[in-house]
Amino acid sequence: MQEIIEGLIRFQREVFPQQSALFKRLSTAQSPSTLFVTCSDSRVVPELLTQTEPGSLFVIRNAGNIVPSYGPEPGGVSATVEYAVKVLNVTDIVICGHSNCGAMTAISTCTNLEHMPAVQSWLRHADAAKAINASRHYCSDAERLAALVQDNVIAQLGNIRTHPSVAVGLVNKTLRLHGWIFNIESGEMLALDGQTGKFLPLAENPEIYAV
Secondary structure, three states, X not given: OHHHHHHHHHHHHHHHHHOHHHHHHHOOOOOOOEEEEEEOOOOOOHXXXXXXXXXXXXXXXXXXXXXXXXXXXXXXXHHHHHHHHHOOOOOEEEEEEEOOOHHHHHHHOOOOOOOOHHHHHHHHHHHHHHHHHHOOOOOOHHHHHHHHHHHHHHHHHHHHOOOHHHHHHHHOOOOEXXXXXXXXXXXXXXXXXXXXXXXXXXXXXXXXXXX
């Protein structure tokens, strides 16, 4: 904790003065262009990966970068999606998974989560990905997990399309969806090509998107 406090003090003394104009502008309003949905994993830092300044990304983080399908009792994720689309008018939504994801590992290995009922319930929102993943043959556990990370990103893109605000944005062509996967070891970002259904290196295919 002391390291975090010391970092905050350095920010206040060294970083903030250099960006005071930016924070003054942000103090009264925000206008991010992108809603970025990713995992709570400490190794995945959206602003670092995208090299963006404060105010550029509207971020949702949770275990497994999950977006529950829209339902009669919307939760915090649903409310955040709706606010991002209807109030902030974001033009793009990114759902970003990552390698070695703990949530996906638990699903892939059929880990008993009865001692963590909240986690167990939350990961049911990835049941579609789990079922698809289980229907295939894999040469190794690592290959199975990597495929599940991809399957889950695709499943969550399907889930977010059930949200009314997102559905309207897609129909009106004011919104695009992106499915990304970050490789922690290599730093590579893969992106889902909606035309082929394949994940391709984003650096080599910067124009592709999922929907």
